[in-house]
Amino acid sequence: MRTMITGGGRGLGRALVEECLRRGHRVATTVRDPSRADLGPDVTVVPMDVEDAESIRSAVELAVTALGGLDLLVNCAGANAKSYPDAEGTISIAGLTADPFLGIVRVNTVGPLLVAQAALPALRAAEAGRIVNVSSWLGSIGGTTAGWNYAYAASKAGLNMVTRILANELREDGIAVVAVNPGWVRTDMGGPRAELTPEASAAGIVTVAEELTPEGSGRFVDWNGAEHPW
Numbered sequence: 001m002r003t004m005i006t007g008g009g010r011g012l013g014r015a016l017v018e019e020c021l022r023r024g025h026r027v028a029t030t031v032r033d034p035s036r037a038d039l040g041p042d043v044t045v046v047p048m049d050v051e052d053a054e055s056i057r058s059a060v061e062l063a064v065t066a067l068g069g070l071d072l073l074v075n076c077a078g079a080n081a082k083s084y085p086d087a088e089g090t091i092s093i094a095g096l097t098a099d100p101f102l103g104i105v106r107v108n109t110v111g112p113l114l115v116a117q118a119a120l121p122a123l124r125a126a127e128a129g130r131i132v133n134v135s136s137w138l139g140s141i142g143g144t145t146a147g148w149n150y151a152y153a154a155s156k157a158g159l160n161m162v163t164r165i166l167a168n169e170l171r172e173d174g175i176a177v178v179a180v181n182p183g184w185v186r187t188d189m190g191g192p193r194a195e196l197t198p199e200a201s202a203a204g205i206v207t208v209a210e211e212l213t214p215e216g217s218g219r220f221v222d223w224n225g226a227e228h229p230w
């Protein structure tokens with residue numbers, strides 16, 4: 001399988017790169033600063049900032065050329081109120097301002113859709129193109145009971161909707177699209193108390209991707225393949 005993973009320099013994205021390599025995929029990944037990536041010779045590393053449309057176009061082109069096509073796109077790069085600049089205020093109503101809120105939406109909702117758009121010609125040419133959008137349980141509207149984290153939760157709910165619409169639009173092309181909740185994962189974002197290792201979450205997500213069929217398109221699932229409520 002020819003696989004492109006966004007945000008593969010660290011965290012869950014890196015574990016996804018390593019899991020895909022173990023399973024024999026050819027892998028290209030994106031990082032914002034390739035000079036800091038130490039991923040080894042088996043991975044094509046291309047620069048991409050998901051807030052920059054031109055860098056998305058060029059990263060997808062470089063990745064598709066290096067892989068000789070594309071079967072699977074995993075949109076994993078993401079940011080929350082702690083990792084996006086000046087965004088801590090978007091956690092509660094009192095400190096909320098528009099720009100960091102919109103920045104998180106650009107990274108988590110609009111960016112993945114633009115990466116998918118750029119990858120579409122290659123995915124259409126594949127035998128069974130697939131897109132996996134890494135979402136979050138915090139993007140579940142039905143499951144939301146907490147009164148916090150406005151920007152991040154809204155951006156992942158937006159990603160879920162974008163996933164569903166894209167799945168509908170690409171059905172006739174035979175391209176399957178899903179949103180995956182990776183669980184609470186021990187990364188910079190998840191912190192040291194998180195339940196899951198990046199390796200365990202990544203192994204589940206790659207299985208979801210490999211087993212994805214057009215019939216299963218348009219769903220929101222957990223890392224272990226179980227249905228997640230919208």
Ligand SMILES: NC(=O)c1ccc[n+]([C@@H]2O[C@H](COP(=O)([O-])OP(=O)(O)OC[C@H]3O[C@@H](n4cnc5c(N)ncnc54)[C@H](OP(=O)(O)O)[C@@H]3O)[C@@H](O)[C@H]2O)c1
Pocket residue numbers: 006007008009010011012013031032033048049050051075076077078079083107134135136137181182183184185186187188189190191194
């Ligand atoms: N960890 C959890 O418990 C958890 C739970 C639910 C959902 N998720 C989701 O899982 C995904 C991976 O999270 P993580 O835990 O691995 O987070 P992380 O440790 O904070 O890593 C974030 C990743 O996203 C990339 N990234 C951030 N902003 C970017 C931008 N503007 N352009 C391009 N790449 C950007 C980073 O790339 P650089 O190396 O270039 O900075 C890095 O690879 C995210 O979508 C996150 O929302 C995580």
